[in-house]
Amino acid sequence: MPTVPEARDDERRLHPFSWLFVLITQLREVALPLIILVLFGRGEWWEFLAIVGAVLLALYSLVYSFGFRYRIGRDELLVREGIFDRTERHVPFARIQNIARRSNLLHRAFGVTELRLESGGGLKPEAVMRVLRVADADALVALLRARRAAESDAGRTEAVVTDNEVLLRLPLSELVRFGLISNRGMIVVAGAFAAFWQFNPSQPKSMMRVPMQWIERAFGEVQAQHYSLMTMAVGGALLLLLLFALLRLLSVFLAILVHHGFTLELDGDRLGAGGGLLTHAHGSARIDRLQMLHVDQSLLHRWFARMGLKTDVAGGVRAANDQSGKLHWLAPVATPVQIDALLARVLGAPGLGALPWRPLHARAWRRRARWPGAFWLFASAGLTFWFGAPGLLALFGLPWTVVSARGWAGFTRYAMDDRFLAFRDGWWSRRYALVELDKVQVVELSQSPFDRRHAMASIRVDTMAADPLGHGIDIPCLPVAEARALFAVLSRRACGRR
Amino acid sequence: MSETDPGSAATLAHGVLPLHPRMHLIWALGRGVMFAVLFALVLVPLSVKRELMPVPIAIAVAVAAGMFVGWRQATLFVARYAASHLVDGVLIRRGVWWRSELFVPRARIQHTEVNQGPLDRRWGMASVGIHTAGTRLESITLPGVPHAVAVQLRDALLDRNTHADGA
Secondary structure, three states, X not given: OOOOOOOOOOOEEOOOOHHXXXXXXXXXXXXXXXXHHHHHOOOOHHHHHHHHHHHXXXXXXXXXXXXXXXXXXXXXXXXXXXXXXXXXXXXXXXXXXXXXXXXXXXXXXXXXXXXXXXXXXXXXXXXXXXXXXXXXXXXXXXXXXXXXXXXHOHHHHHHHHOOOEEEEEOOHXXXXXXXXXXXXXXXXXXXXXXXXXXXXXXXXXXXXXXXXHXXXXXXXXXXXXXXXXXXXXXXXXXXXXXXXXXXXXXXXXXXXXXXXXXXXXXXXXXXXXXXOOOOEEEEEEEHHHEEEEEEEEOHHHHHOOOEEEEEEEOOOOOOOOHHHOOOOEEEEEEOHHHHHHHHHHHHOOXXXXXXXXXXXXXXHHHHHHHHHXXXXXXXXXXXXXXXXXXXXXXXXXXXXXXXXXXXXXXXXXXXXXXXXXXXXXXOOOEEEEEEEHHHOOEEEEEEOHHHHHOOEEEEEEEOEOOOOOOOOOEEEEEEHXXXXXXXXXXXXXXXXXX | OHHHOHHHHOOOOOEEOOOOOHHHHHHHHXXXXXXXXXXXXXXXXXXXXXXXXXXXXXXXXHHHHHHHHHHHHHHHHHHHOEEEEEOOEEEEEEOOOOEEEEEEEHHHEEEEEEEOOHHHHHHOEEEEEEXXXXXXXXXXXXEEEEHHHHHHHHHHHOOOOOOOOOO
């Protein structure tokens, strides 16, 4: 445990090699466009102008980083930036809500780390210290925590000094499971494929030439050998299986890369989590800054009897990214029992199974099945028109629609007790969202014309730092009276009244 | 400016906020243009292909029909629209086909703003923007509030209690 330094009124500078890291960060931002311009550009004059601009920007930020000073005052952190254009920022300790640390291989080689201090609101962090000696960073973090603990409650100071309580530690076996479940490899390969395609617009077939040649050669051999249809089918299936296995292997590799040595720790009233093989990202936030919690349970999760738990944290960058060192994952993969234990330990919430789940409207599945059902009917009509009787096969989509809609309505539930609102939905892939009632920002009750015909309504809840496009609490197909009652209770609770 | 307008004499009270009568016209115009374009997209190709009528007449018909439907739609919208200033927040009911009720607690409002366009200034009204710390419904606008009421509402909605943001 590093010693807590006394606040001194002298100014401190960043690590002498900070310029290197600032340059790398700048170059990383500039490098990709540069490479693209050089490789794929057509030599237009404005492209070179852009390169000159980018280089100038990098040089400027280099000089800028030399002007960075910070001073630990009595109750605030003073940050001075810039040489030509000087900025002096006073960051009161009480305002710093989230502390994020990040260190990659290069950081570790120099024994330094990057520290980001974030306040409750705004998109930009209050201060980014790129980079500090690890010991300095430890000392600063310890000081910030000690100061805040002393400010909020003298009694809590002891809790800060005690060792962190480890809530979850992921061994390698769990990371392998996480990799197998997450299938990030597929996303990476698809992304690479898309990017490759994107940068070769003039000759879209060129990048397909190599794989096509392989396939042609393989098929040439197949033809020459006169393999039977069975052999070819089995061979093709094996090839697909091999490809699938390779993708999963890549996913496992990525999971280990990102989350190696993942630990979730409770330090007084703060939660910290992080890991990583090459780049070590660690984020922490006060528990009362946690907003909506999300639990994912895909089909693969269920096969492995696992779930994933992540959180939205108020403040900082909205697009939460676990790579940036912001607290996001509480448990990339854990057993349902562990998830329940975490929810209980961190928020004092009842387990996911113990919440008083209530169903949607009895006819919710019909609403769910209507549009896909209509699609299959029209598809079948169209296909029959064009191709004759085989088009009727599309009608098999109808029972599937009914089964999946009933499955969805059977699982989709909401729950509210005197502290929490929860929503779960899905069928094969299941998702849970849980939020404390006091964290609700805005409540919306909405009714489409179809809702009105079935005496239904939807309830939507907005919270801080929620991903606008991600899964949240959006409860559809509620009986209208129940929705109105829920709206009234949520509105009252959002005002802080019981 | 707004000093002589009828709306400026109003004072803020709890309950449904007054809606400036001109909002009907503004909403009718907005919807009218949308419907006119929609009708024109159908009528003009039809009149060219089937030689139903000359193109200028088709456009005129589309505009007239669009404005009529827009006006009717706006009448319904105004009849259903209600923004209420409550003791602990703002409740907004709106929508004709797709209806929604939105409650913004006063304690969650981060900042408010009063906006006035040229027409707003001419007619002595304003729109009040309400911003919360959420991400999906973080910005809600109450249009057509008489300017004097808007200014009072702006001040009344700001909760001066600290640590009330739900974080």
